[in-house]
Amino acid sequence: MSFKNKVILITGAASGIGREIAIQFAKLSANLSLLDISSENLKRVAEECRNLSESKVFTLVADLRKSDNVKTVVDLTKGEFGKIDVLVNSAGIARVGDIKCVDLLEDVDNVLNINVISGIALTHYAAEALIESKGCIINIASIMATEVSRGLLAYNVSKAAVLQFTKCVALELADKGVRVNCISPGSVKTNVLNNVLPPSEDVNKFWDDLIEDHPLRKLTTTDDIAHMAVFLASDKAKSITGCNYIVDSGKTLTKFASR
Ligand code: NAD
Numbered sequence: 547m548s549f550k551n552k553v554i555l556i557t558g559a560a561s562g563i564g565r566e567i568a569i570q571f572a573k574l575s576a577n578l579s580l581l582d583i584s585s586e587n588l589k590r591v592a593e594e595c596r597n598l599s600e601s602k603v604f605t606l607v608a609d610l611r612k613s614d615n616v617k618t619v620v621d622l623t624k625g626e627f628g629k630i631d632v633l634v635n636s637a638g639i640a641r642v643g644d645i646k647c648v649d650l651l652e653d654v655d656n657v658l659n660i661n662v663i664s665g666i667a668l669t670h671y672a673a674e675a676l677i678e679s680k681g682c683i684i685n686i687a688s689i690m691a692t693e694v695s696r697g698l699l700a701y702n703v704s705k706a707a708v709l710q711f712t713k714c715v716a717l718e719l720a721d722k723g724v725r726v727n728c729i730s731p732g733s734v735k736t737n738v739l740n741n742v743l744p745p746s747e748d749v750n751k752f753w754d755d756l757i758e759d760h761p762l763r764k765l766t767t768t769d770d771i772a773h774m775a776v777f778l779a780s781d782k783a784k785s786i787t788g789c790n791y792i793v794d795s796g797k798t799l800t801k802f803a804s805r
Contacts, residue, residue, distance in 0.1 A: 549576035558637030560587035562736030566768035610664035620671040635665035661704035680723035716788030725787040732794025761796030
């Protein structure tokens with residue numbers, strides 16, 4: 547499989563899942579436009595990608611909560627490469643804690659802005675380019691899109707919105723040749739997961755218990771998600787749109803099952 551001469555715009559590319567998606571596409575010779583709010587980490591990931599192939603790697607440091615930035619990101623990517631073939635919306639945050647009504651609104655605003663609105667805005671601004679290239683969009687949702695958990699209201703709501711957003715845009719853009727899908731990761735050891743560790747918990751026990759909760763007795767890895775993203779962006783997935791791919795080491799199978 548090769549993505550030579552393809553242009554992949556990836557948000558949240560400075561760490562975790564976004565970083566790994568960038569690396570896997572770099573290995574397949576894609577040109578990359580990598581975006582993140584964290585400039586230092588982004589620089590490091592861009593270097594990693596450059597060391598993997600001859601492809602061009604362009605970096606954009608921006609806060610996706612600002613809608614002006616989102617338009618600029620698309621304009622600069624088109625300016626650099628002349629087109630966009632794949633948009634990967636991976637940037638996201640999760641915040642857990644004693645979130646009660648008092649600070650709920652602020653939390654919802656912030657999380658929805660990054661996890662949902664920025665993806666919708668990017669899709670809006672990149673749509674024309676994606677229609678031209680008959681490209682595709684890959685959104686990173688979560689298994690929490692269809693589950694509930696304490697203290698993660700804003701996150702769960704945001705990911706449910708990503709699922710619906712994926713399907714609506716898939717329907718809207720299908721006759722224009724653009725496919726739109728999402729991936730719902732289970733527990734992947736990245737900053738997003740580290741941020742929701744219960745503060746008082748014995749961390750080793752937390753990880754052991756978490757692994758036990760997975761029928762495959764392993765957490766999902768960033769490259770599990772990245773390989774799915776590569777598949778969805780490839781011609782092998784040419785008949786797939788509007789779908790949600792759960793990649794979770796079997797975690798969601800355990801809802802009604804005892805260990
Ligand atoms: P991560 O924290 O390693 O990566 C998220 C990236 O998004 C970071 O590099 C961060 O700097 C960037 N980002 C955050 N706010 C931003 C903003 N305002 N503007 C631009 N960039 C911003 O975490 P991750 O696990 O790789 O998360 C990637 C996606 O995967 C997220 O959407 C997350 O919700 C989703 N996800 C993660 C897990 C998991 O267990 N790790 C599970 C399900 C879904």
